[in-house]
Amino acid sequence: MSHDQLIILWFLLVGVLWIGFFFLEGFDFGVAMLYPVIGKDPTERRVMINTIGPTWDGNEVWLLTAGGAMFAAFPGWYSTLFSGLYVPLLLVLLGLIIRGVSFEYRALMPDDNWRDTFDWCATIGSLIVSLVFGVGFANMWKGMPVDGQPPHMSGFWNLFTPFTLLGGVALVVIFMVHGAVFLSLKASGSVHDKAHGVIKLLGPVAVALLAAFVVIGNIAYPATNNPHLGSGASAAMWVVGLVSVAALAFGVLMHTEKGVQKRENLAFFGTGLAIATLFVTIFIKIFGTLGFVPTPGTEFDMWIAASSAVTLNLMSKAALVGVPLVLAYTIWSYRVFRRRLSVDHMPPESSSAATAGVEIANG
Structure with a gap:
């Protein structure tokens, strides 16, 4: 393959990795953000934690892989993002840290205040990461100005506009709905019923926010602003964006009857497809x-930001082995832990070292 073809291939692969992360980690974030809503009872909250306990860290592998691929394939992209988004990316890192610590430390002491504190850490960490990613990717859609050689960003507060804040709020609510749909698949009893109520309440809000984001984005910041896209890109963005809205609406509508397994499967397909097509x-x-708009006199694009042909060739060979392994592990882990959970499956709380961290009740 030529250097230009490898650059396009790796742009597509980076996109696939980010989409995989948001699809999988989206419901993890959503479940944690719903702790205060569905998990007010400690036992119900433990059911929620155990639905994502076996897989949350595996889901984050997609983020590490996406970040690593960006760094190796497009070092100019990576460095330019950090020049202007250092504080937001630091917030993402801190959110992921306190979220991970909450899973590992919540069961170390038999004290309700201790557990509640770490559960709130999971909620706050998931909210921060979801909000920042929503604002960040909305800025990429909008286009962030860069200047200088090497190119760099400036003006942190310019990142916050009505459109980008809409993107942040929309992603938070979409993840909460995605998480509630996941709970309806993985839980039974009271947790399942409360998740159904959240979908009925937040589902229409999520659809409205997503529709507003797609419509405003396509009108205010259309594909025609991008000199690298052809004439059909604008139509493609409208079509894929509206598919995202329709998929989310479909997922919400599938929950008109609670407890119907087929409908719950379709609902999860709908919310997952909505997230995937949004990022497409x-x-x-x-x-x-x-995601950048160079100022006059500044040269910056995907081809300038990319690594050498030798590096991309080597990465492509490694990806042929690594990507199938990650996919196989992900599919295997979800198959092993596919059983539904309820409060009846929860063993007594323990503080022993043998049961530290998340208690996996899937058996």
Whole structure:
């Protein structure tokens, strides 16, 4: 493959890795953000924790892989993002840290205040990460100005506009709905019923926010602003964006009857497809520009930011082995821990070292 073809291939692979992360970690974030709503009872909260306990750290592998692929394939992209988004990316890191610590430390002491504190850490950490990623990717859709050589960003407060804040809030609510749909698949009894109530309440809100984000984004920041896209890109963004809205609406509508397994499977398919197509729309918009708008006299695009052909060739060979392994592990882990959980499955709380961390009740 030529260097240009390898650059396009790795842009697509980076997009796939980010989409996989948001699809899988999206419901993890959503479940944790719903602790204060569905998990007011400690036993019900433990059911929620155990639905994501076996897989949350595996889901984060997709983030590490996406970040690593960006760094290796597009070092200019990576460094330019950090020049202007250092504080937001630091917030993401801190959110992920306190979220991970909460899973590992919550069961170390038999004290309700101790557990409640770490559960709140999981909620706050998930909220921070979801909000920051929503604002960040909305800025990529909008286009962030860069200047200088090497290119760098400036003006932290310019990241916050009505459109980008809409993107942040929309992603938070979509993840909460995605998490509630996941709980309806993985839990039974009272947790399942409360998750159904959350979907009925937040589902229409999520659809409205997503529709507003897609419509405003396509009108205010259309594909025609991107010099690297052809004439059909605008239509593609409208089509894929509206598919995202329709998929989310479909997922919400599938929960008109609670407890119907087939409908719950379709609902999860719908919310997952909505997240995937939303980020497909964003990656269409940033093709070539990588989400930046160079000022006059500044040269920056996907080809300038990319690594050498030798590096991309080596990475492609490694990806042929690594990506199937990650996919196989992900599928295997969800198959092993596919059983539904309820409060009846929860063993007594313990503080022993043998049961530290998340108690996996899937058996």
